[in-house]
Amino acid sequence: MAKEYENRELILPTKNMALAMGPSHPAMHGIVRVNAKLDGEIVVEGSVDIGYLHRGFEKSVENHTWNQGIIYTDRLNYVSAMMNNVGYCLAVEKLLDIELPPRGTFLRVIMSELSRVADHLTCVAAQVMETGAMTAFLYAMKAREYVWEIVEMACGARVTTNWTRVGGLMADVPGDFVDAVRERIPLVRDVIDELDKLVTKNRIFGDRYRDVGVMTKDEAIAWGFTGPCIRASGIPFDVRRDTPYLNYDAFDFEIPVGTNGDVFDRYLVRMFEMEQSILIVEQALAKLPDGPVSVDNKMVTLPEKADVYGSIEGLINQFKLIMDGHGIQVPPGEIYQAVEAANGELGFYIISTGGDTPYKCRCRPPSFALTAALEKMITGQMIADVIPIFGSVNMIGGELDR
């Protein structure tokens, strides 16, 4: 495109036009602005303005106790909040050097993978909707609803989950949880199949998505891509495989890679990952052990309610874990823990100087690197292609601006 544009002959003198898309533009998910300089329909120079949704995540976490920080992680990637909860808690647990009992670990895996399905469904659906497939979008929202019903069942909220605690979970899942997940998995699968049939082989989408927003392997590495986007560029990098956390070692799944690194490959990778996530959920459900979900450590986990109501020791334990300045005492140290969130590597770098609050909590949001590269991806493309490119990186405002 750019080549043709450079080599054409000018008959009439033209002037570039500046076009600002956003901050509140229907195609800019969340709040972000794309400043494009246009020559006709071609973007000759693009830049992205971010920061409209800055809430001071890191400072807020530093001003609260370890467990209170979890509610702020809900608001990072709000479509798959449980994965953020898990990431933050894993980092703190690594500092504390504790390990979850198997049931807790399995439940974290199950809910992480279900969140990934919800996130990819949202991303794919929004992407195809913006290029005209409203029906596919509505079908996908139906499937996301099934997933969010499970999330609601596990934690009592759909978006702001606040599900994990340092050293465990909020509570064990209800007794009908496993059946409910098993019941909904085929429904979600049907919708994914339908989405696949509606979009993948349809030439209208193929022509829109192919060779648009291409990132080669080297570029993807240079720009710090992670997650589905780097896999679409052909690099099989997956935190779940390369630095395993929880018990992802024990599951059998495939890692999809694309060939071209364009929007179409990102779409394919996401579709395939949803299947793989459902496979992981099925394996985990089959192996789900019984037992406690939180560590049995009185310095970390709140005591059983029966103990609190019925015994003075339990009551004091409860008070000690909640009172200001007492709480969970995390030893001094620093840690980096990454999880494979829906958009890529979501890392938490935490410094503790001892005591009940973090000294520093830095979050590495996957969207940030992807959004930075948008500038490169949209330059030289048509203005209409900005929308699918933007949809394919799945920028989430909450996570990008923190």
Add this chain to the structure above:
Amino acid sequence: MEKRVRELKVDYGPAENIYWVEVLKGLWITNRHFMVNMWRHILHALRIKAEKGAVTFQYPEEHRPIHHRWRGRHRLTVKQNGAMRCTACMMCETICPDECIHIVPGESPDPNVEKFPEEFYVDALRCCFCGLCAEACPLDAIRLDVIEPEICGFTRDIIFNKEFLMGLNNDRPWEEWYIENKTDSKEK
């Protein structure tokens, strides 16, 4: 376990390149949905089948079933004699990350109880419904189990006071909500 890497590639054959074929296939899917749903609606309208045709709910009139673990509006529980269970231990105020609970402790009129909250406010405009207060309460005195989807309603006056949280002077009939919307699913 070894994770295999799979290269994804979708090539369009002649059938896909004549894009009509795929468009017709897509139309087949959407039309099938339409027909199936219409059939379900008809059966429902004729009262042959109890389930409704659509997966959506006509929201203000109809509510979707809500799981009993739902974290809804706060409620202060009461003892059998109608007195408050809360002893103003301040645990909920301490753990609340949004600092939206405000308690003024005082001496209880009941000689058997030492302390009780004279004032108990929850500022629902700040509250993020995280549920930490219910978790922290050592007496099961505060719960988040009132299912009320429209907390704000048409008024912004949603700083709940003690009486409201105990369900005494509510102008909003939340108890009806509570009974109607709890699902039957029980913790096994």
